[in-house]
Amino acid sequence: GFVPQGGSVKTGKMPEGEKTRQCKQEEEHRQKEEEREGLIEFYGSYQELFQFFCSNTTIHGAIRLVCSKKNKMKTAFWSVLFFLTFGLMYWQFGILYREYFSYPVNLNLNLNSDRLTFPAVTLCTLNPYRYSAIRKKLDELDQITHQTLLDLYDYNMSLARSDWSTLSTRKRSSRSLLHHVQRHPLRRQKRDNLVNLPENSPSVDKNDWKIGFVLCSENNKDCFHQAYSSGVDAVREWYSFHYINILAQMPDAKALDESDFENFIYACRFNEATCDKANYTHFHHPLYGNCYTFNDNSSSLWTSSLPGINNGLSLVVRTEQNDFIPLLSTVTGARVMVHDQNEPAFMDDGGFNVRPGIETSISMRKEMTVRLGGSYSDCTEDGSDVPVQNLYSSRYTEQVCIRSCFQLNMVERCGCAYYFYPLPAGAEYCDYTKHVAWGYCYYKLLAEFKADVLGCFHKCRKPCKMTEYQLSAGYSRWPSAVSEDWVFYMLSQQNKYNITSKRNGVAKVNIFFEEWNYKTNGESPAFTVVTLLSQLGNQWSLWFGSSVLSVMELAELILDFIAITFILALRWFRSRQQLSPPQPPPNSHDNTAFQDEVPGLSAPHRFTVEAVVTMLPSYNSLELCGQSRDGEMGHE
Numbered sequence: 001g002f003v004p005q006g007g008s009v010k011t012g013k014m015p016e017g018e019k020t021r022q023c024k025q026e027e028e029h030r031q032k033e034e035e036r037e038g039l040i041e042f043y044g045s046y047q048e049l050f051q052f053f054c055s056n057t058t059i060h061g062a063i064r065l066v067c068s069k070k071n072k073m074k075t076a077f078w079s080v081l082f083f084l085t086f087g088l089m090y091w092q093f094g095i096l097y098r099e100y101f102s103y104p105v106n107l108n109l110n111l112n113s114d115r116l117t118f119p120a121v122t123l124c125t126l127n128p129y130r131y132s133a134i135r136k137k138l139d140e141l142d143q144i145t146h147q148t149l150l151d152l153y154d155y156n157m158s159l160a161r162s163d164w165s166t167l168s169t170r171k172r173s174s175r176s177l178l179h180h181v182q183r184h185p186l187r188r189q190k191r192d193n194l195v196n197l198p199e200n201s202p203s204v205d206k207n208d209w210k211i212g213f214v215l216c217s218e219n220n221k222d223c224f225h226q227a228y229s230s231g232v233d234a235v236r237e238w239y240s241f242h243y244i245n246i247l248a249q250m251p252d253a254k255a256l257d258e259s260d261f262e263n264f265i266y267a268c269r270f271n272e273a274t275c276d277k278a279n280y281t282h283f284h285h286p287l288y289g290n291c292y293t294f295n296d297n298s299s300s301l302w303t304s305s306l307p308g309i310n311n312g313l314s315l316v317v318r319t320e321q322n323d324f325i326p327l328l329s330t331v332t333g334a335r336v337m338v339h340d341q342n343e344p345a346f347m348d349d350g351g352f353n354v355r356p357g358i359e360t361s362i363s364m365r366k367e368m369t370v371r372l373g374g375s376y377s378d379c380t381e382d383g384s385d386v387p388v389q390n391l392y393s394s395r396y397t398e399q400v401c402i403r404s405c406f407q408l409n410m411v412e413r414c415g416c417a418y419y420f421y422p423l424p425a426g427a428e429y430c431d432y433t434k435h436v437a438w439g440y441c442y443y444k445l446l447a448e449f450k451a452d453v454l455g456c457f458h459k460c461r462k463p464c465k466m467t468e469y470q471l472s473a474g475y476s477r478w479p480s481a482v483s484e485d486w487v488f489y490m491l492s493q494q495n496k497y498n499i500t501s502k503r504n505g506v507a508k509v510n511i512f513f514e515e516w517n518y519k520t521n522g523e524s525p526a527f528t529v530v531t532l533l534s535q536l537g538n539q540w541s542l543w544f545g546s547s548v549l550s551v552m553e554l555a556e557l558i559l560d561f562i563a564i565t566f567i568l569a570l571r572w573f574r575s576r577q578q579l580s581p582p583q584p585p586p587n588s589h590d591n592t593a594f595q596d597e598v599p600g601l602s603a604p605h606r607f608t609v610e611a612v613v614t615m616l617p618s619y620n621s622l623e624l625c626g627q628s629r630d631g632e633m634g635h636e
Helices: 014-035 046-056 072-101 134-154 161-165 174-185 232-249 398-414 439-451 484-497 530-542 547-579 591-597 618-636
Strands: 008-012 107-113 119-122 188-189 209-216 223-227 263-272 280-285 288-295 313-316 334-339 352-354 360-369 463-478 508-513 517-525 610-614
Touching: 046 072, 046 334, 072 530, 119 313, 119 508, 134 188, 134 232, 174 232, 188 232, 209 232, 209 439, 223 263, 280 618, 288 398, 334 463, 334 508, 352 610, 398 439
Parallel strands: 008 610, 360 508, 360 517
Antiparallel strands: 107 517, 119 288, 119 334, 188 209, 209 223, 263 313, 280 288, 313 508, 334 352, 360 463
16 A cells, blocks of 8 residues: 555454454444434424324324325325315314304203292372472463463363462463473474464364474574374373473472372281381372382391282272372372382383272282303493493492483483483583573484484393392272272271262272292303313214324324424525535635745655554455354344
8 A cells, every 4th residue: 555755554453253243233233223212203204294194193084095095096085085074073163163152051940939028119199299389380381281272272171260360460470481381382283294283274174283392402493393193192291391390490309308108008018017107218200299119128128928918018099189280190090110129110111000999919920030241141240330320329220221321411412411310410400491492402312312322222231130020910899889888988087088089089009929939040151161172072083083182193293294394494494505605705815826925845844644554344254244143143
């Protein structure tokens, strides 16, 4: 071989036994490398990954994508079938998720037996009273109404003699009221168009006309025509409009608080015990007169230990109208309503009338409703999340919210409050002596309210917990023909009641529980997380016959696919960098210029290389390794 000048090479020969030992070590090292398994295994291609997955997964049908690869028709068939099944399964998954996020509920009906708390009972006289504080103005309004009916219908309404005797003395005082009544007159109008009937017009068919009144804005530029097909309804509504204005002019509402309990309720018993004044509260209703609410005191509520008519509330009430307002109240009797404690009595919504001379027996069934809140229903727990201020001194109900919403819009739009509803802070009741065009604003707002333009029905939600009473009534004549003499005699002796009309003078009301049981309607989630997982597992097992571990295998496939994609992208990016030519740095110098400046060398430098060269194993030694390996295999 070539030996550099001044150098030396040392050679040696490896013994035969050492060669055999080295071959064994290399073989053992190679076997260990082959048997070693990495912590994270990555595949070289997508095909290798997919083939490994299909060959080892527990998902049914995946193995057919690999084992039938030599038959392209079978491979295509199983591929279409596999992915079609996959699509159908996820379509079912979508249906399950949609049902879950619709938050369905199950209705649970429970019957409970326990001592029942007796509800609150409100009874009204159906007789708007001529209170002394407003008696003069009501008499003046009656006189104006008498003249209006005489002009429109030639009807001469009979008035009390005291009213006629004082008519001339009150002409001056009635000018203010007459001015406002003339601003909102009662008129007959054409049915097809709202043309006023001319004065002294010839006689026409009354069916071709309808009656109503016109309400105009403050500047009289826009008018609202409130018309009725029934003359009775029109007169009552027109009279009620002026009656409300008279009530609103009272600076102190307590001036109208003229309770006359003994002259209205002759007898009161509950559970065979006599009632007293501590068992009722009194309030005044503009249309229903004096109203009395029994069992409204939360400190001492009545409880019914047994069902039946003898274990409830029994009342004997006076229904003869005395000093009433005939143009405002056209019915006789009493009005009763059953409601829960701490809830206002909306007599025009839930009440019903009691007929004179009749014993009305009302049986009750209690029913409680408990709704799920949150995502399951649009109910509210206490109304704190409803964007409407509660104007009533009671707990939240849907009717409380709706009426409060209308009153707040009334104050905002019209500048005053409607007399039938509670007064907001800082507001005053509507009165045409102060608010000239409030009637026009009210009826326009009422039309928008009924059409839900104000959004009150949308804002006010149902409470999650509510109690209702299902009522059924029975009627019988009371007192009977053979007993009415002594009954009325005893009432006249006890209550100093002078009977003028026995048939229309009194009525009896019995209110009681029909049975001990009461029904509770509850809600429970119909589709929970456990139910969802169970349904998803059923669908997965139906279409692929696999388990949760199969899902983990699928997740592993997705992760491996992402990892291989990342690695291949990284390799491609590096290969692109290696193929691009390197750019010389800007401060580098040319080697040729440097060589010109260096003088030529006179003689080459001498260096010595000392190396130990190990001879490669000869062909015989490799053959020996092969023979020894074959011998070991044969020995095994």
